[in-house]
Amino acid sequence: MAARRRYDELARQLGALGAARRGLSRVLPSDCPPGAAAVLTALDRYGEMRMSKLAELLAVDMSVTSRHVAYAVERGWISRHPDPLDGRCRLLRLTGSGVKLLVQISDRHATALSERLSGWSDEDVGRLVELLARLRAAFDEPRPRAAARPAGPAPGSRTTRTTRTTRTPSRT
Amino acid sequence: MAARRRYDELARQLGALGAARRGLSRVLPSDCPPGAAAVLTALDRYGEMRMSKLAELLAVDMSVTSRHVAYAVERGWISRHPDPLDGRCRLLRLTGSGVKLLVQISDRHATALSERLSGWSDEDVGRLVELLARLRAAFDEPRPRAAARPAGPAPGSRTTRTTRTTRTPSRT
């Protein structure tokens, strides 16, 4: 548990992080927006997967993922295959062209970051990466919901909108 | 200087940070978008200032700042005053209403973060804040431009677009 002041600072720093993110986006190939790059990176790291899984990894709604994927498919960076186990699903796979693009992206990221973080030690970067990963994980989980019943939630109590990012709940 | 692999990871974590940022945005009052909140926070922290200074602090183009500010002025959260030293400038100041809103924002941020980061020590949060601040600073400075002449740049050599974020260079 941290002090109130710390949380304020963290919120501020997170909000102000846009500049760094944009700075990094600027080094991407001009036909590869950050969203597409994220798709490629996830497929490279975790291998072939379905749309729903990808949306979960990227922590954005599936409709968003669908658009990024469609874009990458148009460019020939990834391919879509029917899932033999379920006709509704599509399996996504990096193409050779996609792998080549990823190498280029990695090069540019490394160049940009090594310029920007020239004064940082390897340990500094490592610590930041680790903390960011933990932060991300903390926000990936469904809202913790300030405990009340230590046991599971009362069966059927869905008062709190458990923001699921893979699918927008339709209120039909 | 960190390893190539580290930079890849950092780039990935930064890209994936959107979810955490959105998560935090969601707790803001519904009529206060993140951009407006950033304006209020900066004014609270650094006091009365001009548009140009604010744009620099937020690290976004002044046109963007202008819109956020206009929105906050409409809501009565900040006020604009003529600068006695320069008739072109406008001094921005938090209003009482703005201060009250900031308290509310701070409350909600602290609540959300303490829920999410319940397992974190105060030191963990502190280290993350510190590293994020350093990261931000690294991207605030104009591009370092992989050294060539150790002395200053040749007078008149403006080949590299020194991405200034306060003002978009018009190519008239």
Added chain:
DNA sequence: TATTGTTATACTCTATAACTATA
């Protein structure tokens, strides 16, 4: 009837460029 994925629409943030008013 429920689920996977797509598409249409709208909102927010952002940069670019043109415009004004002061200097």
Added chain:
DNA sequence: TATAGTTATAGAGTATAACAATA
């Protein structure tokens, strides 16, 4: 002529909702 700030326009990311195909 140059600078501070505004506004109009366009591009990217995202969520919501409605829809198609399959289970």
